[in-house]
Amino acid sequence: xxxxxxxxQGQEQEKDELETLLREIGERFEVDFKPLTFNDSVFEVLDVxxxxxxxxxxxxxxxxxxxxxxxxxxxxxxxxxxxLETYLRKKVxxxxxxxxxxxxxxxxxxxxxxxxxxxxITASDVEDMALLFARAxxxxxxxxxxxxxxxxxxxxxxxxxxxSTDIDVIxxxxxxxxxxxxxxxxxxxxxxxxxxxxxxFCTDMARRKPHFAKTAAKRxxxxxxxxPGSFTNDEGEAQKRLYSxxxxxxxx
Numbered sequence: 001x002x003x004x005x006x007x008x009q010g011q012e013q014e015k016d017e018l019e020t021l022l023r024e025i026g027e028r029f030e031v032d033f034k035p036l037t038f039n040d041s042v043f044e045v046l047d048v049x050x051x052x053x054x055x056x057x058x059x060x061x062x063x064x065x066x067x068x069x070x071x072x073x074x075x076x077x078x079x080x081x082x083x084l085e086t087y088l089r090k091k092v093x094x095x096x097x098x099x100x101x102x103x104x105x106x107x108x109x110x111x112x113x114x115x116x117x118x119x120x121i122t123a124s125d126v127e128d129m130a131l132l133f134a135r136a137x138x139x140x141x142x143x144x145x146x147x148x149x150x151x152x153x154x155x156x157x158x159x160x161x162x163x164s165t166d167i168d169v170i171x172x173x174x175x176x177x178x179x180x181x182x183x184x185x186x187x188x189x190x191x192x193x194x195x196x197x198x199x200x201f202c203t204d205m206a207r208r209k210p211h212f213a214k215t216a217a218k219r220x221x222x223x224x225x226x227x228p229g230s231f232t233n234d235e236g237e238a239q240k241r242l243y244s245x246x247x248x249x250x251x252x
Contacts, residue, residue, distance in 0.1 A: 018139040025132050029075075033140055036108070038082065039089075043111050044140050046133050048075050074105035074130035080173035080202040081109035083229040083243045085116075087200060088169070094118050097168035100192070102154065102185075103175040107134035107147065114146050118169075124152035154181065154188035167192050170199040176209045176246075186216055189248060199248040204229075208244045220248040 025031055025046070033044040088094060095117035101110045102124055110123035123134050128151075135149045152160055170193055175181065189199050203209065205226075216222050225245040230238060 014139055014144060018136060021132050021136045021139070025129070025136065028129070036077070038085070038112060039115075041112075041115055043137075045077065045108060045111070045137050046106060046140075048072075072129070074103075074125060074127050075133065077106070077108050078173050079229040079241065080204065080243055081112065083227050083245070084109055084171055084173055084200065084202045085112040086227060087202075087225070087245055088113060088171070089116055092169060092198075094169075098122075098164065098166075100124065100152075100167045100170045102152065102170065102172040104134055104149075105130050107137050107149065109171065109173060110134075110147050111137060111141055111143060114141075114143050118146070121147045122152075122163075123147055123149050126151065126153045155184040157188065157191060163192060165192050166194045166197075168194050168197045170197070171201070172199075173202045174204065174207065176201055176203050176212050177207050179209075182209075182212050182215060186219055190219065193248075193250065195250055197250070201246045201248075203244050203246070205242045205244055213246055216246070216248055220250060223247045 022031070030049040031046045032049060034047040036043045036045045088099075094113070096119045099110070099113055099118045099121045101107070101113075101122065104110055104123035104125050107123040110121050113121060123138070125131055125134065131149055131151060138144055138147045138149060152163065170189060175185075193199055199220075201212075213222050213224065223246075225247065227243050227245060228240055229243050230240045
């Protein structure tokens with residue numbers, strides 16, 4: 001009976017937290033939870049209803065200084081998340097291992113990976129609003145016991161207290177377009193990737209960065225795999241793309 005009371009109290013607290021998050025998100029965006037179906041699993045993920053109006057307002061107020069940093073790219077569900085899930089499911093023995101997602105945005109990949117047997121998952125980002133979306137998605141899908149959400153900036157190692165230095169798998173989708181991130185990203189991997197772990201970076205071939213692989217090869221064993229991915233564009237048309245997966249492992 002006591003245990004049931006604790007569970008009920010915890011559920012009420014999580015419900016209150018979700019409502020608080022949605023109120024804060026609602027100050028900037030109009031959102032609804034919409035179903036996301038993948039491999040016979042159905043999740044609910046926040047979707048922005050007023051994105052076009054939000055972008056128009058950025059332009060009108062001249063708040064759009066740097067599109068790569070100022071646009072809410074974290075709110076988009078990137079096809080690379082599904083490509084990475086396919087790689088993890090088919091190529092990695094996930095059971096009992098730890099997973100860290102960098103640049104997680106709204107945490108779709110981490111949510112998909114929650115079905116793969118990882119012992120612990122951390123979804124991280126540098127954008128405060130992205131972290132609100134990610135936490136809301138985790139709570140809505142009742143995954144708070146499996147997925148932590150936290151701020152991680154790989155360019156500032158001092159702000160990650162308590163982060164494991166023995167993470168089994170580190171993944172990210174579409175973050176290599178920022179050239180200035182390459183060196184600190186490799187430094188971060190050297191600090192936090194387990195000796196027998198691997199880091200996997202998924203990038204649309206149109207945004208592939210060959211020089212990152214060359215730089216990484218000086219410190220890690222690097223291999224590259226190509227996987228197809230598909231997505232639906234704004235017109236509702238299905239399109240297929242090819243993705244590069246760079247796999248980094250520590251050199252012996």
